[in-house]
Amino acid sequence: MKPAPFRYHRAASLEDAIATLASAGPDDDVRVIAGGQSLGPMLNLRLVRPTVLVDIHRIEALRAIEPLPDGGVRIGACVTHAQLEDLPPGGAFSAANPAVFPAGLADVLRHVAGGIAYRAIRCRGTIGGSLAHADPAADWPSALAALGATIELTGPAGRRNVAARDFCHGLFETAIEPGEVLAAILLPGSGIRRWGRGKHCRKAGEFAHALAVCIDRGGDGVEVWLGATGAAPVAIALDRAFVDGVAGSRASAALRRTRMRERIAASLPAAIAPGDAYARHLHAQVAAEAVIDAMANP
Template sequence: MRPAAFDYRAPATLGEALALLAAHPGAKLLAGGQSLVPVLNLRLAAPPLLVDLRRIPELARSVLEHDGALTLGAMTRHRVFERDARVRAAQPLAAAAVPHIAHVAIRNRGTIGGSLCHADPAAEWPAVTLACDAAMTIAGSAGTRTVDAADFFTGLFETAVGTGEILTAVRFPAWPARRRHGFAEVARRHGDFALVGVAAAVDLDERGAVALARIAVFGAADAPVLAQEAAQALVGRRGEGAAREAGRLARARIAPRSDHHASAEYRSELVEVLVRRALGQALGVAPAKAA
């Protein structure tokens, strides 16, 4: 498989990269390439120019603030996150999700920003950013802007990053002391894209009941979605019954589509079961074992 011919540039600064995008309509950004290269090989895209972001130091920089907030540069490789005990401890939900992304060799190349911008509906990072209420920083010729994860994923493989813009970083707010998490997904084989998955962050009150929950379901719609009703129903509750009811509510509100990987009916079943499992982990009523 060979892509159509393209020109290649690897600028050393963000400014140069933005200038290249402005000067070459149709140019595509190359991050880790683990989704883009197959797309090019299959000739689903034939950009005239690839702008490789690998030489821009600030895009690979991560900052862990004193309060625990974590900013990950868009070019942070999955595996760099996975091998850093400090950032894993700062963001336990992401730490639980990353080992589910493909395989080691893919995680060595693939980047967090690439995953967010590719916006595959079955990808892990988009759901994690949604559950964690993370915010994306986007640079353009007019400066930078910040977009919350809830507004970032606008459709199937679509994001808020506009023409000529570059996602530079994602910022996770500090992880509260009483936040618990759960992560569960079902894939045909480990490392395949999930048929359905759930990333949940649950804040407990001082008595151990749910104060606030964010339940991101992925693989069940064009983009990851928050199961709002299920999260609402959890407030003030604890235990397995609460997790079960949330699973039922999530299933009732999310209408997956059938494709050649799984039927809509099967995906609906997975939504219910995986919401229950992820919340079971978060609420301590099930072993914290990946599904």
């Protein structure tokens, strides 16, 4: 199938994109297109029939990865998964920019980005498009919530920030209001002590059936964020003493994972895969792997 006819506008700047969205007539359905890796197939299948597409992919200001004055990092919405996968080792922003990422952050970004789909999709698909699309099985929503990211939205009323943990409201639902563009992702400057990740998919490159990210910044508790739950990402808080006890125990790796899984399973919200014991087991297992993986990091 081919898409239904639409008008196409390549935005020269974020302001141009917002003005074009705002100028839509009452009968127009205007949509932003970034990498087109999710919207393209939806257009071809005629699941959506926008009358106007506003292409933001070439807006230079949305393609930058920059250090922030407070030590954090700003990632433009149109930065591709491949750009993040290719961040230089050692945490530098680029070969030309010797400023370094907060400890551990570049490793997490590289790892999450590199696990998305296939390289061809990663070269076009963007971090902002992935968040805005809010497929519950996507990798970024749970990872950015775990990283404590803030999402920067710009619209006719100006700029506003939303915490990544509050950004996804459910299946393909986000905090983005009509006329707004997701402009950037802001990551905090505090270093990551340890991190771990779990992902289960039937075939490499496919969307996950269960996802989990655990970021340990050394506080009283340890949080693990679960994705691919069918709705918005979910956090499970674990007691530091319990996590350290399991991680430091002399039990076998399999037994440590089982203890962690049982503890997480006991806290798994009832709304996750209700009535599907296998899926609930999988979510708890993958989350346990993320925590054990994090604790195994020095």
